[in-house]
Amino acid sequence: MEGGKTKNIRIGCGAVLLPHYKPYKIAETYNMLATLFPDRVDIGIGRSPGGSAEATNALSDNFLQQVFKMADLVDELLHFLKNDFPEDHQFSKIKASPVPQKTPIPWMLGTSAKSAQLAAKNGLPYAFGQFMSDVDANLIIEEYCKTFKSNQFGEAPKVLLTVPVICAATGERAEEIAWSSIIWQILQNRGKGQRVPSIEEAKAIELTDKEKDHFNTVKQKMIIGNPQEVKNNLAELQAKYNVEEFMILTITHSPNERMESYKLLAEEILGY
Numbered sequence: 001m002e003g004g005k006t007k008n009i010r011i012g013c014g015a016v017l018l019p020h021y022k023p024y025k026i027a028e029t030y031n032m033l034a035t036l037f038p039d040r041v042d043i044g045i046g047r048s049p050g051g052s053a054e055a056t057n058a059l060s061d062n063f064l065q066q067v068f069k070m071a072d073l074v075d076e077l078l079h080f081l082k083n084d085f086p087e088d089h090q091f092s093k094i095k096a097s098p099v100p101q102k103t104p105i106p107w108m109l110g111t112s113a114k115s116a117q118l119a120a121k122n123g124l125p126y127a128f129g130q131f132m133s134d135v136d137a138n139l140i141i142e143e144y145c146k147t148f149k150s151n152q153f154g155e156a157p158k159v160l161l162t163v164p165v166i167c168a169a170t171g172e173r174a175e176e177i178a179w180s181s182i183i184w185q186i187l188q189n190r191g192k193g194q195r196v197p198s199i200e201e202a203k204a205i206e207l208t209d210k211e212k213d214h215f216n217t218v219k220q221k222m223i224i225g226n227p228q229e230v231k232n233n234l235a236e237l238q239a240k241y242n243v244e245e246f247m248i249l250t251i252t253h254s255p256n257e258r259m260e261s262y263k264l265l266a267e268e269i270l271g272y
Contacts, residue, residue, distance in 0.1 A: 003037040012042035014127075014247065015109055017050045018073050019066035020059045027080035027096030034100035044127060045074065046109040052191075071118060074108075078122060081106065082152065105153060107160070111135070116144040123151035125158040130237075131221050131249065137161070137241055161237065162247040164222045167230045167261040177261075178224045179203065181251045185218055186211050196253040227268035234269075 003011050012033070016026055026043065034041040047070045049056040049063060056063050066073065079085045081103050085092040108119035108126050111133035119126040126144050128137055141159055148157035166181065168174035180202035187193035187205070197205070207215060223233045234246060248265070252258040266272060 010040045010042055014044045015046045016043055017046050019047055019063050023073055023077035023080055030104040031096050031098055031100050034104040035098045039102040041104040043104050043106045044109045045106055113140050116140045120144045120147040123149045123154050125154055127160040129162045131164045141241055159243045160245050160247055161241055161243045164249045166224045167265045171225045174224045177252055177257050180253050182215050182218050198253045227264045231268045
């Protein structure tokens with residue numbers, strides 16, 4: 001487990017899809033992590049199905065009904081984390097055990113104004129899925145910051161931007177690696193994306209005109225290049241959206257290429 005091997009890095013989950021689970025169960029799971037690894041556990045809360053219709057049905061029988069109750073589910077989860085249900089509430093006599101000294105920090109994940117509004121209303125940090133959204137992130141982030149209500153989870157608005165990145169020693173190599181990553185997404189749309197194809201396999205796949213358009217759309221949302229190019233692009237995004245941090249998403253055929261991408265970026269930005 002990452003928590004046992006590290007001392008400072010924050011740990012948790014990038015996407016707990018709340019409509020699939022009971023808030024009590026989530027609170028217990030992350031309270032346990034926060035007890036084991038104090039003051040560095042995050043819970044990313046989302047409401048998307050997270051996969052195909054078949055996967056959604058396998059996880060839960062009433063997903064859409066739960067989506068409509070998302071605001072209530074978030075409220076219930078936060079009460080369990082804060083251990084502060086009103087005395088007359090049906091859950092006032094139970095606790096999400098163990099109760100840690102430092103509460104895990106919930107983040108709201110989203111790609112729309114609705115998720116940003118829910119984050120602001122509850123005083124939660126907000127993670128915007130830039131790579132999955134076609135909306136104007138600036139407008140959504142600005143509205144979130146304006147309407148943010150401070151509480152124990154945050155005294156001021158905090159925004160994280162999720163960005164797909166492929167970094168390699170050269171820009172040409174990064175382009176090749178990115179090709180297979182994008183083709184994998186297209187294969188998923190065909191119902192055939194069980195694994196990320198190799199570069200050779202990806203280049204052998206013929207695309208329809210519609211898929212070619214989709215390829216270009218996905219590529220435009222990615223940051224692809226050598227370490228200096230990627231660093232410069234991230235700096236431009238940071239200035240454009242005024243975000244505190246990035247979550248880097250790197251999907252490759254080879255685990256070694258993925259690790260190399262993270263390593264090169266860390267060396268360029270952090271110096272190690």
